Amino acid sequence: MSYNVTLIPGDGIGPEVITSARQVVDASGVKINWEVCEAGAEVFRKGMATGVPQETVDSINRNRVALKGPLATPVGFGEKSANVTLRKMFETYGNIRPVKEFPGVRTPYSGRGIDLVIVRENVEDLYAGIEHMQTPSVAQCLKLISRKGCEKIVRLAFEFARSQNRKTIHCATKANIMKFSEGMLKRTFEDISKDYPDIEAQHIIVDNCAHQLVKKPEQFDVIVTTNMNGDILSDLSSALVGGLGFAPGANIGDNACIFEAVHGSAPKYAGKNNINPMAVILSAVMMLRHLGEFKAALDIEHALYVTCAVDKILTRDVVGDAKGASTTLFTESVIKNLGKSYEGIHDRAHKAINVDNSKIPVAPIKVKERFVEGVDVFFESTKPVSEFGKLMETAANEASMKLKLVTCRGMKIYPTTENTVLDLTDQVTARFVGAGPLDDSQIQKLIAAVSEKAMWSHIEKLHVFDGKSAYTKAHGEE
Secondary structure, three states: OEEEEEEEOOOOOHHHHHHHHHHHHHHOOOEEEEEEOOOOHHHHHOOOOOOOOHHHHHHHHHHOEEEEOOOOOOOOOOOOOHHHHHHHHOOOOEEEEEEEOOOOOOOOOOOOOOEEEEEEEOOOEHHHOOEEEEEOOEEEEOOEOOHHHHHHHHHHHHHHHHHOOOOEEEEEEOOOOOOOHHHHHHHHHHHHHHHOOOOEEEEEEHHHHHHHHHHOHHHOOEEEEOHHHHHHHHHHHHHHOOOHHHOEEEEEOOOOEEEEEOOOOOHHHOOOOOOOOHHHHHHHHHHHHHOOOHHHHHHHHHHHHHHHHHOOOOEHHHHOOOOOEOHHHHHHHHHHOOOOOOOOOOOOOOOOOOOOHHHOOOOOOOOOOEEEEEEEEEEEOOOOHHHHHHHHHHHHHHOOOEEEEEEEOOEEEEOOOOOOOOOOOOEEEEEEEEEEEEOHHHHHHHHHHHHOOOEEEEEEEEEEEOOEEOOOOOEOOO
């Protein structure tokens, strides 16, 4: 049996590590028809804003599997990261990043038995990249978390745990502070965990998770988390087992999967033939398991173990520039060791990940009663607080509404209290409420009134769903 796979060499060290992984996979006996495609810096230089040409998109659509090298977003030209563009374009909603102690690679954690996997949500959160300059000196980035996105990543985490017979999942969030956005993942995790009674489910605050990963990483099995948290925790975790040179990754979607190392393009090392290709080789191992080629994947893993632990052939990131093996020597050694077995490590059982997202409804949360009880209007203003507050009170009266308070960066500044220390920016937010539920005509009347008194940038409705306020209170708000 043969497979068609899109191959994206990438930027910087990408072509070297991709060549290494391709040679190892080909030597394993699995027949891959590689379709070599472009993405990244060279595409940006040609004037394509996405960094991903249509030919590459078409190839991934056909093959539904891709192995890619790291992509760079050059400074001064190009737009969003081509890596993120590919993830979003193919809705690869889940990012799986294994972290496992590697024989022959000495770290301060050697012998602790680290063998964990971080399952990172991959298309939502702050990485959606929805940013605005609210004022000339205040930037905003929208953190969007959906129930559907949370359910998809949580189910992927549980099904992945089952595919490797793992017994514990931690859900890492900052739900103690961001109760709606990060809290969405926590609530979804707690709901869905009931469908998996064979797996122990625990919630952990993400900063404590980072602390515990450094203190006692062997306690973790699977960690599921939001996009930015997952990016940070997976880089931290890779350092426990030797660094980013040992950090593979898989971007999982319903219609396509893209396999890539966690590390970047490292342009200062490009062309020096001294880079560690293991992260990309291990990403290719994940790809082979996705294709059902479990034996070949295990053979490559053991060839890596023998190369590092028995032959002691290690690259510069492990032993230093003077003693490090070249990329080509390391690759040749791995190929030579295919078919050999390393006895000093526990092999996990692997089977296909069984995820069916077709049954997840688009809008799973339904409410019986809803209304708008107020609005937050965001302004650019450097007026004295008392003057601005009085102007907003006047505008509220004109719209038959009430000014509840004014805030700056989430802190109540009007009406002020004697103990409030004011260090203001040029962005302030006024919270207006009505005597009862508001309709759009009342809100429009308010906007007309405030527009005559100050420069506003955007507005948020204050929803109430089934009797519960669907917005946070400001610090100092009663």
